Amino acid sequence: MYRLEGxxxxxxxxxxxxxxxLLGVESDGKPWAEIWFGSHPSxxxxxxxxxxxxxxxxxxxxxxxxxxAAAEPLSLQVHPNAQQAKDGYERENIAGIALDDPARIFVDxxxxxxxxxxxxxxxxxxxxxxxxxxxxxxxxxxxxxxxxMTASLQDASPDPQSTTSPDTQSVASSDALHxxxxxxxxxxxxxxxxxxxxxxxLNPQTFPSAHPASGNSTSGNFAAAVDLAQRYPNDPAVxxxxxxxxVTLAPGEALFxxxxxxxxxxxxxxxxxxxxxxxxxxxxxxxxxxxxEIFCEHIATNTEPLDILTEPYSTKHFSVTRIDPQVGQVExxxxxxxxxxxxxxIDNISLHKGEAAWIPAHASLVTSGTGTLxxxxxx
Numbered sequence: 001m002y003r004l005e006g007x008x009x010x011x012x013x014x015x016x017x018x019x020x021x022l023l024g025v026e027s028d029g030k031p032w033a034e035i036w037f038g039s040h041p042s043x044x045x046x047x048x049x050x051x052x053x054x055x056x057x058x059x060x061x062x063x064x065x066x067x068x069a070a071a072e073p074l075s076l077q078v079h080p081n082a083q084q085a086k087d088g089y090e091r092e093n094i095a096g097i098a099l100d101d102p103a104r105i106f107v108d109x110x111x112x113x114x115x116x117x118x119x120x121x122x123x124x125x126x127x128x129x130x131x132x133x134x135x136x137x138x139x140x141x142x143x144x145x146x147x148x149m150t151a152s153l154q155d156a157s158p159d160p161q162s163t164t165s166p167d168t169q170s171v172a173s174s175d176a177l178h179x180x181x182x183x184x185x186x187x188x189x190x191x192x193x194x195x196x197x198x199x200x201x202l203n204p205q206t207f208p209s210a211h212p213a214s215g216n217s218t219s220g221n222f223a224a225a226v227d228l229a230q231r232y233p234n235d236p237a238v239x240x241x242x243x244x245x246x247v248t249l250a251p252g253e254a255l256f257x258x259x260x261x262x263x264x265x266x267x268x269x270x271x272x273x274x275x276x277x278x279x280x281x282x283x284x285x286x287x288x289x290x291x292x293e294i295f296c297e298h299i300a301t302n303t304e305p306l307d308i309l310t311e312p313y314s315t316k317h318f319s320v321t322r323i324d325p326q327v328g329q330v331e332x333x334x335x336x337x338x339x340x341x342x343x344x345x346i347d348n349i350s351l352h353k354g355e356a357a358w359i360p361a362h363a364s365l366v367t368s369g370t371g372t373l374x375x376x377x378x379x
Contacts, residue, residue: 001349001365002054004336004356005046006067009034012287018069018269022119022340023354031071037336037356038064040276042107047358057360063318065336065356065376066272068116073228074265075286076125076237078298079112081259085279088294103289110277115256115309115318117374118249119340122268125224125244127261130303131157131173134243137222141202145195149239152180170302177243177301184239185283185292192236199238200229221246224266228285236292237284245306254309254320260300271340273318273376314379321375325367333362335377344371 008019014033020026036043039061047058080088088106097104116122128134135153138146156176158169204223224246228238241264249255249268257263264285282288283295313320323330323337325344336358339351345368351357353371367373 002050002358003048004037006035006037007043013072015069015071035067068272069269070265070267075282076264076284077280077282078262082111085111108277112277112279113258113317114274116270116272117254118251119269122249122270123266125264127245128303143198174301182296184236196229196233235284254313256315262299319379323373323375325369335359338374340372342371344369344373
């Protein structure tokens with residue numbers, strides 16, 4: 001087992017306190033957004049006291065683990081699937097776009113599905129609501145500049161009296177939603193500015209907590225959209241946010257985001273597991289490079305309800321298990337171990353809160369302590 005020295009990322013949306021507190025260190029006033037534990041070429045972790053063979057093996061690790069703490073919203077983004085990542089990487093290489101160019105989108109040829117496990121209350125916008133609920137939400141806002149969006153959603157909403165199969169209706173709804181999002185991204189600046197000014201002036205406290213069409217809470221979605229309109233008064237991506245699911249994960253709950261799922265993390269701290277990739281296609285809500293056309297090409301616009309996961313967290317890509325070190329002994333395959341709370345001792349090596357280690361092969365390990373360990377590996 002080898003200790004990992006994680007790489008801290010100071011992005012502007014990060015929290016100045018959450019990750020320092022997790023690590024038990026004094027805040028330096030900078031926004032600590034992420035800590036990376038993995039071998040991605042742009043920011044590889046350091047293996048403590050590792051030999052050359054172990055370092056070489058670690059460089060081939062197919063996944064990485066992050067601690068992510070958001071104090072402000074991240075960009076609206078999606079990640080590519082395997083073929084899209086390969087094609088995009090080759091296309092940008094041929095175009096001669098340097099890997100460190102801010103306009104570079106595909107910085108490696110790998111997909112980037114991700115699993116997030118909430119360490120505290122975590123809010124995000126993920127995926128899209130059904131058309132009926134979105135139309136009802138927009139109608140409730142009574143913003144004249146958004147009436148055209150309401151009408152588009154109502155016209156495209158499934159007819160409960162229709163004899164068309166549910167699968168066919170689902171495809172039609174997805175296509176209509178995709179067309180609407182593309183239309184939003186191409187609106188002229190004056191239309192966007194006027195609509196967002198009206199949205200930004202609304203008071204989220206006056207919006208009913210129960211959605212009239214389904215009984216589902218949309219107050220969080222409305223509040224997030226008002227906040228985003230105030231932060232980004234000229235960004236069409238705010239209108240896309242109005243169409244998305246607002247989700248609040250309680251500590252211990254998790255969410256898997258596959259390729260194409262649009263998302264915007266809002267606030268909170270999570271353990272994030274992802275493939276060894278840093279490909280991000282941004283559609284807006286950021287000062288970084290955005291690519292609305294490519295974003296629209298890659299989004300999935302299905303409207304199935306989100307699947308909130310509880311332990312054990314298992315997807316087609318990753319497996320995350322919580323371990324109580326007091327069990328005394330555990331059998332583990334190649335893994336990253338991360339201590340999320342307290343102190344755990346694994347084969348006489350102590351891991352304190354916020355620290356991680358890599359186990360290069362299947363092993364039977366003796367454990368003790370009162371910490372909370374996360375065992376992360378491929379499925």
